[in-house]
Amino acid sequence: MSPPPPRPTIGGRHSLTAKQAALTLVIALLLSVIAGGIELASDARTMRQEVQSQTRHMLDLVQGTAAEAAFQLNPELAAQVADGLVDGEHVARVVIRDDFERIMAARGQAGEAAAGRLTRALFGDSLHYHRPLTYQLDRSGPADTVGEIELTLSLDSLGQAFIDRSLLIVSLGVLKALAIAALVVAAFHLVITRPLLRVHAAIAASDPQRPGQWPKPQLKGHGNDELGHLVESLDGLLKAFQHGLDQRDRFHQISTRDGLTGIANRRRFDSFLADSWQRAQRSRTPLSVILIDIDNFKDFNDHYGHVSGDDTLRAVASALTDTVTRATDLVARYGGEEFVCVLPETDLEGARRVAGRIREAILALGIPHARSAGRDRVTASLGVASAMPGEDGMTCEQLLESADRQLYHAKRQGRDRIASSHLE
Incomplete structure (x- = not known):
């Protein structure tokens, strides 16, 4: 901003x-x-x-x-x-x-x-x-x-x-004119200019992000005149503007947050990945992506029900945000039981370490999974891909595709594991 x-x-x-x-x-x-x-x-x-x-x-x-x-x-x-x-x-x-x-x-x-x-x-x-x-x-x-x-x-x-x-x-006429002018100016300043300056100072002291909370001035003697009406009109205008900002923030949150888990949604992920790719190109720093898929989640839903499935998705999202804590990183719900992490300024080895902590955090949830092919609790498969943006022909879409292929390899290799590659 x-x-x-x-x-x-x-x-x-x-x-x-x-x-x-x-x-x-x-x-x-x-x-x-x-x-x-x-x-x-x-x-x-x-x-x-x-x-x-x-x-x-x-x-x-x-x-x-x-x-x-x-x-x-x-x-x-x-x-x-x-x-x-x-x-x-x-x-x-x-x-x-x-x-x-x-x-x-x-x-x-x-x-x-x-x-x-x-x-x-x-x-x-x-x-x-x-x-x-x-x-x-x-x-x-x-x-x-x-x-x-x-x-x-x-x-x-x-x-x-x-x-x-x-x-x-x-000379006497000029002196009288000056005296009258001084009296008029003094009266005008006391009655009009000084209250207007108080209104201006109150507006100048208001927070642009919270205009509805401006320090509304109390003008004695102007409650029912034009200055009093001006202050009330300004108060109503600023509160209406504040209401508009609040609505904008709510709409923005709705449009960029996943309704079930509260983390970023797919739309927010797409824009964040594109922006991170451009920044990495300018700074010549690596960029990594981790795709996470909950193993055998359809069987979990069939056995425990969709309510338990939703609770599990929220728990996994919470584990991800507790693990990936850098302000420059992003955790988002990619779709269904899939999640994604974007790690700017992180090479492949660093991304693999983060993926390992994510896998352990999901295991640590200890959510029972009777239909799991491997363990008796909820596990996840992770695909990790890293690239150096700016190299010829590479795009952020190719980076995401590489992470998706690695996720597929992790599932083919038995799930509950990490597969990774560096995009050349």
Whole structure:
């Protein structure tokens, strides 16, 4: 029987946990990208509203002071207001004019640096602010326009602020995705992968010759779910397979064992002799065959009955197996009252010694035989033949025929004896 194939190992990037972790990470990252895109779009709208609100609030704070500077035509005060606004966040340029549109104070850069399309699309319409400056001389009278304040925001500064906020949002999204993926992988491993690995380990630990006796795992919490059903299905499958192996072994035993004596039958002998002949040819070693025939067995059956005859056949078979004990040899029932022994790696002299022990063992049974032509107990005649397989023209059939001829000679010479020859 050939050895079972090596069992596959589980580990590295081919493991179920690794594959599930990779898949979960990819899905989590894709979801984080989608969610991040939605969050970035929402944050861009929020940032636009915040910038507009903050800018209007700054203008509200300085409007009174700037109006007073315009009304009094006080450039120093106007410069202070402009300096304070330019120091504010994202402000690129501030211009304060009087009611004659003369510039009283101007701070910042007149031009705008180049910016990306995305930044310009997000904030391009939120850069310029114009606020009229009004001054009320009489609390009961109307307010007069005394000038104008113009404020321009820095597109580069807004873009950089948006990038910084976007990176923070993306980083937090990736961290959340990784945390979710780790939790999913850990939960998947505890609930599914680890029980599956226990099932795999139990299958790997089972004996291929006895699969029905596998160490069935007990999975707590999975008695009625798919994993529990999987274990039960595997258990049923392995037991059914075990039943098939048992049936195969029984059928094999029936097909190769003699039903009466329990030793090998003629079919087993034929295949064993052919295999032994081929092995002897390869190894250039001798092969011997002994044919045994119980003397006057028909007369024994007629006198003592078939039940006693069957008992005698079983006793002779037992004596043969007790005598021929090498694991490489074979004892078989050849047919009727005839038995045969195949002795690999045994020459003619060795086979004759074995035949002598067999003859003595049968005599030692002391089974009475009133119709025996010679002794008053059961005896046997033995034909021994030996050959060196591999010589020109020789076959295992010729070896068997030679042993049969020697058995015939032993009977012709008076039975209860051994005749032998070497096949040339």
